[in-house]
Amino acid sequence: MGRQGFGALVSDDQWTLFLRAGSTRKFADGEPIIRQGEREDVVHMLAEGTVKVTAVRPDGIEALLALRGPGEALGEMSALTGRARSATVAASGGPCTTRVLSGHQFRLLLHRQELHGALLEHLVLRQTEGESVRTEITVLPSGQRIAAALLRLAALTGTDVGAAPGGKRGVVLRLGLSQREIGDWVGLSRASVAAEFRRLRDCGVIRTGRQYIAVLDVDRLRRISEGDPPA
Structure with missing residues (x-):
């Protein structure tokens, strides 16, 4: 899988410059990299793994905002x-x-490599992604929302397992997300997420297990996201 986010908008040599300028940090599953409300003048370039972005809402509930993969710049806006x-x-x-x-190193590399345009494009794409999810929440029924969310996760974290039975393309998603978090992401209750997963399992589109979802038919899932009924 190629680089995502900011890393997808720069050359291999430019991305390598950012990596070489920084020091290596490793984080265990679930360990915070950046904390909401903190002031810290550093930027993390995500070299390996997947991260989730969450924020505590005014009502005190922590909501999932996005997931990010290798290539992302984390904390660049601060x-x-x-x-x-x-x-x-x-x-x-x-x-x-x-x-x-450090923030100084990040800003200096942006200037020396003339990458302010790439950073602006990166920020616009993030904004567009957020608006797309909000539009789905507003206009799509629950089944299409879940299908669209699984397709986004497949693009981000999916491991292609080649042709499933019948020649259908399959992808395995290894997630650190609960059904409640997925529901928060797409504006559904945990019960609604569970019900939609059950429908997709019953029609052979997905298989679920502990910490993973296997999409058995990516093309069928895409058609469901576009309005086809699951069964």
């Missing part, structure tokens, strides 16, 4: 603006490795 962290970022689905740069 390094650029000097503001407190707006969210918590933690390793998810297994350990992860980052390269940690």
Whole structure:
């Protein structure tokens, strides 16, 4: 799987410069990398693993905002603006490795490599992603929302297992997410997520187990996200 986020918008040589400039940090599954509300002038370049981004809402409930994979810059906005962290970022689905740069190092590399345009594009794409999820919550029924969420997770963390029975393409997702967190992400209750997973299992589109979801038919899941009924 290639780099994602900011790393997907720069060359291999430029990405290597960011990695070499930082020191290595390793985080266990579930361990926070960045904490909401803290002020710390560092940027983490995500080299390996997957992270989840969460924030505590005004009602005190922690909500899942996004998941990020290798190539992402984490905490870059605080390094650029000097503001407190707006969210918590933690390793998810297994350990992860980052390269940690000071805010000064990050800003200097952006300037020397003339990458402010790439950073702006990265921020716009993040904003567009968030708006897309909010639109799905507003207009799509629960089954389509879950299918769309699983497709996003497949693109982020999926391991392609080749052709499943019948020549269908399969993907395994290893997640550090509960059904409640997935529900928060797509605006559904835990019970609704469980019900939609059951429908997808019953029609042979997914198989679930502890900490993983196997998508047995990616093309069928995509059609469901576009409005086809599961069965």
